[in-house]
Amino acid sequence: MRIIRRMRRTGGTFVTLMLFALLASPATAQTVAPLRTASAADLAAGKRVFDGQCAWCHGTNGTGGTGAMLQRPTLRHAASDQSLVDLIRGGIPGTEMPAFALGLTEHTAWQTAAYVRSLGRTAAKTAAGDARKGEAIYQSAGCASCHIIAGRGGALGPDLTSIGAMRGTSHLRESIVTPAAAHPPGYLVIRATTNAGREVRGIRINEDVFWVHIRDASGTAHVLQKSDLARLDRELEGTLMPSYASRLSASELDDLVGYLASLRGTR
DSSP: HHHHHHTTTOOOHHHHHHHHHHHHHHOOOOOOOOOOOOOOHHHHHHHIIIIIIIIHHOGGGOOOOOOOOOOSSSSSTTHHHHHHHHHHHOOOOOOOOOOOEEEEEEEEHHHHHHHHHHHTTTTTOSSSSSSHHHHHHHHHHGGGTTTTTTEEEEEOOOTTTTTTSSSSHHHHHHHHHGGGGGGGTTTTTEEETTTOOEEEEEEEEEEEEEEEEEHHHHHOOEEEGGGGEEEEEEEEOOOOOOOTTTTTTTHHHHHHHHHHHTTOOOO
């Protein structure tokens, strides 16, 4: 009471705001019912949403694809029930995971989260290959010249440190066999032709109104002024990664996919 009397001396508005912050915050904190309490009907409803909107990226039954494999007890971006519901409704900014807040009610989002959480109780299929042999293939094939794992390697391609936690085995296999079909975001291939006829093709590092920065297949960075260019073509489905469909045997491909699927470290 003495604290309140002291605050009153500073003005009624301040007192009102402080009391609202102190008394209202705990009551308005957002919470969700535990996902483990979902009924069979709730899980069925969540599965319908998942199959219609989520399986495109995360695969049927959460086996993984362009999105992460969900058949695991702990999800990297959603350790708690509340965070999983929030992730489904709000997405993950800066990633391919979109927000579904406008398309899902709070209850439907909760049902979907409950179904996703139930996938963590499903025994995940392990990659068919031998991860130890796959690591040796990764090194002998020269993959480290373009990709980083745990801080080591080249930066021409995506960082693979946590690729096994972000992509399913089917997507990993497709990326190796048909890399143009599994084009990673943020690695746009562009071809620049100067007025003098010199051609530079590579990954776009940066671009503004006047300049474009390109890293070619050798890792060399080029800074080009657009006024010096005759053409600047963006290859939306282009890639600098070669296909290994004919370079690896079926068993070697299994082993390499097994190794990549095992990479779940944090960056």
